[in-house]
Amino acid sequence: MFERMSDLAIRRSRLVLVVAALAVALMGVMGAGAFDKLLGGGFDDPSSDSTRAAAVVDEKFGGGTNLVLLVRPSDGRADAPAARASGSALVADLRKEKRLGNVVSYWETNSPDLLSGDGREAMVLANVRGDTTQQRENARAVLDTYGGTYEGGLTVRAGGGAAVGADLSQQVVDDLILAEAIAVPLTLVLLLFVFGSVVAALLPLAIAVIAIIGSFAQLYLLGSVTEVADTATNLTTALGLGLGIDYALLMVSRFREQLAAGAGVDEAVRRTVHTAGRTVAFSAATVAAALAALLVFPQYFLRSFGFAGVGVVAIAALSTLFVMPALLKVLGHRVNSGRLPWALPKGADSRGPLWGRLARTVMRRPALTALPVLAVLLLAASPLLGITFGTPDERVLPEDAQSRQVAQVLRDDFGGSQDSALDIAIEQPVAQGPLAAYAGRLAALGGVERVETSAGTHTRGRSAPAGPADPALGRPDAQRVRVVSTLTPKSDAAQELVAQVRSVTPPPGTDPLVGGTDAVLVDAKSSIADRLPLAVALVVLTTFVLLFLFTGSVVQPLRALLLNLVSLGATLGVMTWIFQDGALSSVLGFTPQPMEVAMTVLMFCIAFGLSMDYEVFVTSRIKELHDQGADDESAVVDGLGHTGRIVSAAAFLLAVSFFAFGTAQLSFMQMFGLGSGLAVLLDALAVRGVLVPAAMRLLGRTAWYAPGFLRRFHARHGLSEGGPEPLAAPGAAGASRAAAEHTTKV
Structure with missing residues (x-):
């Protein structure tokens, strides 16, 4: 498969780019209508008692109250004759609205429950008709007509579920625009520092743009056939930007490494696809598998993230595997054009010496270096002991909403x-x-x-x-x-x-x-709790199988799962401390409240998938060196030396796209952005940099253990980063890393 991909890129590179450009244009046209297809809400279980109760009320009683209008006269009490006359006129106008039903007010019922304690405000209750999307649109139309100052000196303010939904949907769009306005230019600056070349830095950003445009197109398509939450746009753009850059970063880095080793352009493209392309394909599979676990939940908020997440991962991977090789073929040595002052000299070793030294230090003193890191992570996870859960309400909005x-x-x-x-x-x-x-x-x-x-x-x-x-x-x-x-x-x-x-x-x-x-x-918490064991089991099983296929060991998957749970526990603990306990509420401008249950599950799946992504990056290279005969310490030190720089750069770039959502006005989107970004950094730095080499040292030869029948299975069906041919012979400047760059056959 990878041979055919590389041949297509080499022989038909310009055709591939033309087709890609046409596809992007088409996706852009479709994606422009994505927001019209998306729904608000989606946090309830369709089969629950509460959902069935709402359906009965809608069918037989004209719908429950989802719009509350607070009406205040300019002077005096709301039950004064003048205010009563103006209020009754307002109610008469509201009853003429086809968008509304079950309009009830204080002025006709005289119910004291519809009058404020000081008598200054009266309540009008109504049901905004339609499905979730129609309610959002109808609520906006009603508020545009009746909100603010109304006839007779009345001031009208709107609340209730429909008004909250309208505010939420608008805030999602505003937050997305702001986050991308921050993430994209900042990411470009970081890419310039990572590559030291203008052209090389623009290539990952090009793939990210394709992934983002493609994500909106798939949201349009998904929204046409199933229910998709409007907040899925935030996930898909963050993932599209981050993963597009991560995968392209790996490809561009390997291509430049091949050129520096003396390979021709065609050969560099072919071997880049065989090595980095193979890693991208199976790394994407780990992320997609984790997100696919969201499909077991009945809430369409989570299911839509599962569909959309898997889709955007596939788009990012496919564009990297097909478009990036064609771009590299067309550019050739010009990929290094626009060199910047801090760029590495031509022929310099691209390995990260800091990562190699760190790994060597940890391997020699595993307990001394790993225990403090482990203690900090466990301390960070401690707020989970007091975690409580909720669902989004008006408190996730800014205070001026x-x-x-x-x-x-x-x-x-x-x-x-x-x-x-x-x-x-x-x-x-x-x-x-x-x-x-x-x-x-x-x-x-x-x-x-x-x-x-x-x-x-x-x-x-x-x-x-x-x-x-x-x-x-x-x-x-x-x-x-x-x-x-x-x-x-x-x-x-x-x-x-x-x-x-x-x-x-x-x-x-x-x-x-x-x-x-x-x-x-209550029903949402019960529903998620009932299906959570199945989702976790699917994630764990998929992770175990994929890592076994990469390593041929049954111990390595268990080691990876344990370390990932530690880092994820620390991430969720910090988010609980911030958003439930309110540690940074004054800084971030939100109201502390229980952790949003669906968003917490979503963040777990995303963070777990991304941590497995980096696990594949690192472990596959360590395994490759181990199979070439390197001792355990050399394999880990050289493996991290080769991949550490790429993993850390990829993690920082992905974290930027997530952290940008820390500027959001919706508190659960702040939690998603900050939590996902923190999880990526903890995994790339603390886990890959310290805990992995420490665990490998403590496990020793046991780290590669597998029963005989599984070893035979892996020999036939296992995966590795290496392709079917050895890498190009390195030049003089790269001779010292020739053994480490030799790849194994599948």
Whole structure:
């Protein structure tokens, strides 16, 4: 396969580039419509009770409340005659909107729960119609028309799920633009320092641009056939930029190394594809396998990241394997054009002497050097002992977001909000007596403010109705019950209330479905916890198989898995310390809250895949030298000397693309960017630089152990970085590394 790739690049290089240019143009056209295909949300399990409850409410009761308008008159109280007249006119206009349904206001119900404690603001509740995308668009249209100053001196502010979704979707786009505006130029500067040549530095960036454009095209295609979360754009662009640069960096470095060793252009292209190209292909497989584990989860937020992540990894790898060799063939020795003052002299050894010296020091004193690093990583992981989980709400938005401000007012100035109430759907007919008795049992639960039904309103702790019935909550074939509490949404107490509500004895012959924001959180955590063991098992099994194929050892995969878990634990611990405990909240400008459960799983899969990426880079070269007869210490020292510079440069460049999302205004995107970037650096520096050579020294010959039947299997089917031919003979300046550059046959 790699022979055919190299021949295509050598013989049809210009044709390959023309086809690639046309493909990029086509992908650009498709990618321009990607945002119209993407959805907000996606954190709930479609088969959960909470999702089914929402479906029943939508079908039989016109939808639950997802838009809350706070209306304040310019002077006086909201229940004054003038304010009442203006408010009633506003409500009449809202009822004419086809985008809205179930419009309810204080001025018609006179419910004290819809009036603030000081009487200055009144509440209007509504349901924004449509699916997630339509709700987002409809909410924006309603807010553009009625938000801000309205007729009669009214000031209207919007909150609720639909308003939060509209703000989130817009913030995703703003954050993406800012992050890429930072990452791309900074990455170019770093590439110039790494390569010391303008032309060589531009090549990885070209592959990254192809990967980013391709990622938007695949999002458009995926969004046309399945549900894809709008935040997938952030992942695909960060991964596309980072991996495109990583893979191209490996190819360009090997090509320049071949030229420096005296190979002709054609031969340098061929051997670059056979060596670095082979590593790119199977390194991409490790990342794709880790991301594919996200497909086991039912939430389309995670599944869309699985589809999109695998797609962008494939695009980055394919563009590197086909476009990059053609570019190298066309450029030839001009790849070194535009040399900069800090560039290595021609013929200089491209190995990283610092990495070789570090590996030698660690190998000679493994315990002394590795134990402090291990202790720091375990200390960094310690916040995981107190980790809690949640789902995104308005608090992930910046403090000046209107939907977040409205949510805070609802918590502070109103007696519980129907927007965050538990919404119970009963799909069977229920007589008024049993319904009232059920509501009384619910009202007796701790933290419940009131229970609203078609049989009456039950207030805190009272079994008999204390308020009027709401006929809109009842139908001959179904009933809807609203449980409004004083508990902080998504708190431990609020989640416990969900369990208590579900344990209350229902009316005879009924099976109530409990929904609402707190129920969605409970169900999401349960759903992810149920499928997490399968996802982890798939990641571990895939990693074990791939690393065995590279190393021929059953010990090396276990060593890699253990070290990766340590570095990932440290990363997640630091993120818990920052985002849950609020250590850097004043610096980054976010509100501390529980770790977002889906984003934490996503970050784990991405970081694990990328760590395996670098594991393949390093271990394959160590194995290659070991098979050539080098002793354990020489294989590790020379292997890290050859790959350490590339791995560290690739890690820094990839981390830049992730760290750029630290500028995001959405706190869970900040966590994703900072966590992924930190994981990459920890793995490349602490794990590859210190823990790997220490482990190799302590394991000794055991590191390469495999049972006899597996050794025979690996001899036939194993993978290595080397291609079918030896590398070009090095020139005088490269003679000292001839043995290390000789490659093995597959």
